[in-house]
Amino acid sequence: GGIGIQYIRAYAPLAGSAKNWQPPIRISTDADNITPPDLDISSDGHLHVVYAKSIGRGSGVYYLSSTDYGETWSDTKLVYDNSSSERMVSEPKIALGGDGTIHVVWVEHNYPESFPPIGIRYANSKDGGNWNAPINLGDGPYHYPEVATKGDQEVHVVWSGANPDRFKFHRWSRNSGIDWLYMWRDKDLGGFQYSPALALDSLGRLYW
Secondary structure, three states: OOOOEEEOOEOHHHOOOHHHEOOOEEEEOOOOOEOOOEEEEOOOOOEEEEEEEOOOOOOEEEEEEEOOOOOOOOOOEEEEEOOOOOEEEEEEEEEEOOOOOEEEEEEEEEOOOOOOOOEEEEEEEOOOOOEOOOEEEEEOOEEEEEEEEEOOOEEEEEEEEOOOOOOEEEEEEOOOOOOOOOOEEOOOOOOOOOOOOOEEOOOOOEEO
């Protein structure tokens, strides 16, 4: 096993030199079967991290945060408890809404036959401690999700399809993830569909 989730920071104008980075801080001791974490920063400067323990004891999606720029971190909170030994979770992503809602998406797989994946899942929270029951955004051979927010309540999720459904997909919500509009799929069947990306510019335009 590894040594857990690490956090490190530097003053941005000086980040080009390794000597200007502070020593890493271990923010979670979970180590076995841990997926890469995802990080977002809210408008008040708070740091929010999500990661998944893919299989085994304690499998699920986890969240933790810092209100002092990474000096100290909250206890780890459970977003989703993967209680089935025949399922695994991976690829968690996080985004912060303007209304303070924390949005998390991830991928669910069968286990031990983990490919193709079986769908995109979503959950949200107002405080990081109490999480709503997960929603199935898409059931199918789907993976590599990404999530972004626009304004106070608009949430956008995109993902890639695997064989035989090798397309790009999009769903969005107008009310902080309570209701979701139909799933859009592009028309061009691709080859291997890797991870998409979402970004919002200063004029509120969303780029995929």
